[in-house]
Amino acid sequence: MLVGGIVQGVGFRPYVFKLAESENLGGMVSNTSGGVLIEVQGPAKAVESFCNRLRSETPPLSRIDSLVTEDIPAVPECVHFTIEISRNTTGTNTIIPADIATCADCLADIREPGNRRFGYPFTNCTNCGPRWTIIDRIPYDRAFTSMAPFAMCPACRQEYDDPRHRRFHAQPNACPTCGPRIRLEYDGRLFDEDTALQETARLLAAGKIVAIKGLGGFHLAVDAFNQDAVVRLRRRKNREAKPLAVMTASLESACSLVHISNDESSQLQSSQAPIVLLEERIPGEPNKMASAVARNHRRLGVMLPYTPLHHLLFDHLQNHGLNTLVMTSGNSSDEPICLDNDDAREKLNRIADAFLLHDRAIVRRADDSVLQVLDNRPLFLRRSRGFAPIPIFVGGSGPDILAVGPELKNTICLLKSDRAFLSPHIGDLENLPAYDFFLETITTLQGVLECEPEIIAYDRHPGYLSSQWALKQKVAGKRLVPVQHHHAHLVAVMAEHQMKRPAIGLIMDGTGYGDDGTIWGGEIIAGDADSFTRLGHFEPVPLPGADAAIKAPWRTAVGYLRQAVGEEAVVDLLPESFGDKAVSAVLEMLQKEINSPLTSSCGRLFDAVAALTGRWSEAHYEAQAAMELMALTSLDEVRKAQALVEITLDPSLVLPTAPLVTAVATLVSQGADPQEISARFHRSLIDLLTQAATVAAQNSGLSDVVLAGGVFQNEILLTGLSDSLNRVGLNPRRPEQAPANDGSVALGQALIARAQAEN
Numbered sequence: 001m002l003v004g005g006i007v008q009g010v011g012f013r014p015y016v017f018k019l020a021e022s023e024n025l026g027g028m029v030s031n032t033s034g035g036v037l038i039e040v041q042g043p044a045k046a047v048e049s050f051c052n053r054l055r056s057e058t059p060p061l062s063r064i065d066s067l068v069t070e071d072i073p074a075v076p077e078c079v080h081f082t083i084e085i086s087r088n089t090t091g092t093n094t095i096i097p098a099d100i101a102t103c104a105d106c107l108a109d110i111r112e113p114g115n116r117r118f119g120y121p122f123t124n125c126t127n128c129g130p131r132w133t134i135i136d137r138i139p140y141d142r143a144f145t146s147m148a149p150f151a152m153c154p155a156c157r158q159e160y161d162d163p164r165h166r167r168f169h170a171q172p173n174a175c176p177t178c179g180p181r182i183r184l185e186y187d188g189r190l191f192d193e194d195t196a197l198q199e200t201a202r203l204l205a206a207g208k209i210v211a212i213k214g215l216g217g218f219h220l221a222v223d224a225f226n227q228d229a230v231v232r233l234r235r236r237k238n239r240e241a242k243p244l245a246v247m248t249a250s251l252e253s254a255c256s257l258v259h260i261s262n263d264e265s266s267q268l269q270s271s272q273a274p275i276v277l278l279e280e281r282i283p284g285e286p287n288k289m290a291s292a293v294a295r296n297h298r299r300l301g302v303m304l305p306y307t308p309l310h311h312l313l314f315d316h317l318q319n320h321g322l323n324t325l326v327m328t329s330g331n332s333s334d335e336p337i338c339l340d341n342d343d344a345r346e347k348l349n350r351i352a353d354a355f356l357l358h359d360r361a362i363v364r365r366a367d368d369s370v371l372q373v374l375d376n377r378p379l380f381l382r383r384s385r386g387f388a389p390i391p392i393f394v395g396g397s398g399p400d401i402l403a404v405g406p407e408l409k410n411t412i413c414l415l416k417s418d419r420a421f422l423s424p425h426i427g428d429l430e431n432l433p434a435y436d437f438f439l440e441t442i443t444t445l446q447g448v449l450e451c452e453p454e455i456i457a458y459d460r461h462p463g464y465l466s467s468q469w470a471l472k473q474k475v476a477g478k479r480l481v482p483v484q485h486h487h488a489h490l491v492a493v494m495a496e497h498q499m500k501r502p503a504i505g506l507i508m509d510g511t512g513y514g515d516d517g518t519i520w521g522g523e524i525i526a527g528d529a530d531s532f533t534r535l536g537h538f539e540p541v542p543l544p545g546a547d548a549a550i551k552a553p554w555r556t557a558v559g560y561l562r563q564a565v566g567e568e569a570v571v572d573l574l575p576e577s578f579g580d581k582a583v584s585a586v587l588e589m590l591q592k593e594i595n596s597p598l599t600s601s602c603g604r605l606f607d608a609v610a611a612l613t614g615r616w617s618e619a620h621y622e623a624q625a626a627m628e629l630m631a632l633t634s635l636d637e638v639r640k641a642q643a644l645v646e647i648t649l650d651p652s653l654v655l656p657t658a659p660l661v662t663a664v665a666t667l668v669s670q671g672a673d674p675q676e677i678s679a680r681f682h683r684s685l686i687d688l689l690t691q692a693a694t695v696a697a698q699n700s701g702l703s704d705v706v707l708a709g710g711v712f713q714n715e716i717l718l719t720g721l722s723d724s725l726n727r728v729g730l731n732p733r734r735p736e737q738a739p740a741n742d743g744s745v746a747l748g749q750a751l752i753a754r755a756q757a758e759n
């Protein structure tokens with residue numbers, strides 16, 4: 001039989017071996033280009049039992065997607081079961097495994113005195129350890145990973161060769177005798193593996209910032225309970241306001257910081273070990289977390305240790321009464337996370353006081369993944385380590401496609417038969433190191449998947465660096481398919497749910513290049529991968545200073561309010577805090593139509609409303625105003641709140657912003673607080689978008705409604721709107737495997753390009 005799915009690099013063959021042995025069957029198992037090939041022979045009953053158990057007892061990290069069986073003649077005297085050397089492990093069905101958090105067995109090994117791996121930070125087995133981040137090329141074999149320089153000692157070799165051992169063919173298998181080593185560099189001194197962790201713990205307890213080489217890059221670590229230390233990290237990293245994530249020793253210590261549901265705890269403890277955004281315990285409870293970690297948010301990003309190094313470090317920290325570290329990516333401001341020791345020493349030396357290093361190279365970058373759990377299902381903010389490059393199964397078939405994604409939060413996607421390989425998070429291409437990483441990811445993804453598509457999908461925005469790269473491939477004879485940004489958002493969600501019929505899309509986004517040359521971002525569209533129609537949108541408003549307004553929401557507020565009440569009235573309605581702003585200069589820009597492109601963006605509407613409350617006149621990071629405005633209210637308050645104004649939509653489906661913005665400014669001038677504004681604004685948006693979806697459904701005859709775009713990282717809007725759509729009999733669908741934000745645009749691009757190539 002031939003088994004397809006996630007069945008390579010996850011201990012599948014040893015599992016088959018043991019299963020066959022337990023049923024006393026002869027035969028063999030082998031990795032092939034088509035999947036895992038199994039041949040068994042023995043009494044019919046045992047064979048049947050083997051087949052049933054194969055489906056029901058699969059190892060935790062594997063997933064069987066297809067199983068084709070066929071009768072073959074018995075081989076005389078074949079009584080033993082063997083694992084055969086892999087043949088042709090490259091090809092269409094190869095799946096590169098993602099990195100896997102330390103398993104319970106390995107954790108027990110490193111904590112058991114007397115075990116030969118006691119205290120060893122690179123312990124792993126077939127069920128856990130590094131994968132994607134150490135793979136140089138396929139087949140996934142030690143010789144082609146960054147473990148190649150470490151020759152296995154006889155003891156490790158024996159485990160590796162023993163099909164009954166949990167380290168059978170564990171490519172990164174290592175021990176203190178033969179494997180990688182850690183060391184700490186601090187203040188011109190070097191601490192070897194005997195003292196490095198102990199000394200690192202001491203430094204962290206003393207409030208020092210330590211750069212720690214991890215799985216997919218460096219982290220910067222600091223005691224999360226030490227306000228001075230966290231403030232120092234922020235200052236040195238030039239990261240003023242954006243929340244920092246923490247790593248905490250265990251589920252128990254996490255419980256003292258945040259509320260954790262069952263689903264959230266399984267995410268935290270999963271083999272992907274993402275950062276999970278969890279609701280903070282109410283102030284006043286015993287929680288001494290430094291306030292500088294994450295201000296003005298309702299949720300704290302928490303992860304658990306996911307490498308042996310992390311676990312051992314926390315064991316040492318315990319001696320100092322410490323159980324929670326800020327663990328933020330080791331980079332300076334917006335650059336990609338540092339990979340190698342020299343790179344880190346050079347780029348992080350002004351930030352970190354000490355460096356905890358090791359000599360196993362990180363071949364591929366993978367940032368920590370970030371998600372939250374809503375209605376028992378994940379909502380990704382960043383899909384990276386642990387998930388990428390495990391493919392998203394999208395169904396269907398057609399030509400291979402490379403999709404190069406948008407400009408911000410870039411990921412790329414390689415679509416191969418029914419699998420979409422979405423790359424790890426790449427970042428904002430406007431900075432050069434991220435662009436280099438983008439180029440590198442295209443090469444490596446095509447390399448490891450052994451596929452160089454003839455068709456390249458890119459965003460219609462001519463200025464995006466990803467689009468410009470794509471356009472340059474024309475000389476190489478590639479076929480190029482431009483894709484509208486919000487169409488891609490719609491199709492990304494349809495693809496992961498394998499939706500077959502066209503759907504309505506409520507795409508609430510920051511910015512995206514519209515088919516009419518204006519900036520879209522609050523779109524009501526309908527369609528599928530073949531095509532889409534724009535049914536409606538937010539009323540376009542001029543954005544003074546274009547992209548500059550994104551960092552200065554007060555400018556956006558002036559633009560929206562002027563549009564709503566006119567040139568004369570606007571000044572009187574602006575909040576007092578705008579007194580020190582160059583309001584008249586902005587008004588002049590608007591009046592003369594200088595650098596003030598029209599936008600229907602929902603993200604900008606959030607900015608305008610937030611700034612009109614008098615707070616958030618500047619944004620220190622993307623979507624700060626919108627996220628902090630949301631954090632002021634709750635779904636409960638929003639449900640009880642009164643809409644700002646009653647709006648009845650006309651069939652043209654142009655959603656007016658003027659009544660909303662005017663109502664907000666008026667309420668603020670009457671002394672309403674931002675909390676009330678936030679609740680009532682969310683209420684209004686939910687009502688308005690429900691109405692819009694209802695009209696769109698009537699006009700189009702469709703009932704599936706896709707919610708996508710960066711604005712839907714807003715859990716109140718997402719949950720409130722989903723509930724509301726359900727109540728009016730529509731069927732809301734939201735992203736679950738890929739992010740709502742631009743991290744999933746490449747996925748949509750790929751499917752659209754394939755559909756167009758086939759037409």
Ligand code: ZN
Nearest residue numbers: 103106125128
């Ligand atoms: Zn393990």
Ligand code: ZN
Nearest residue numbers: 153156175178
């Ligand atoms: Zn060894």
Ligand code: FE
Nearest residue numbers: 509512710742
């Ligand atoms: Fe977008």
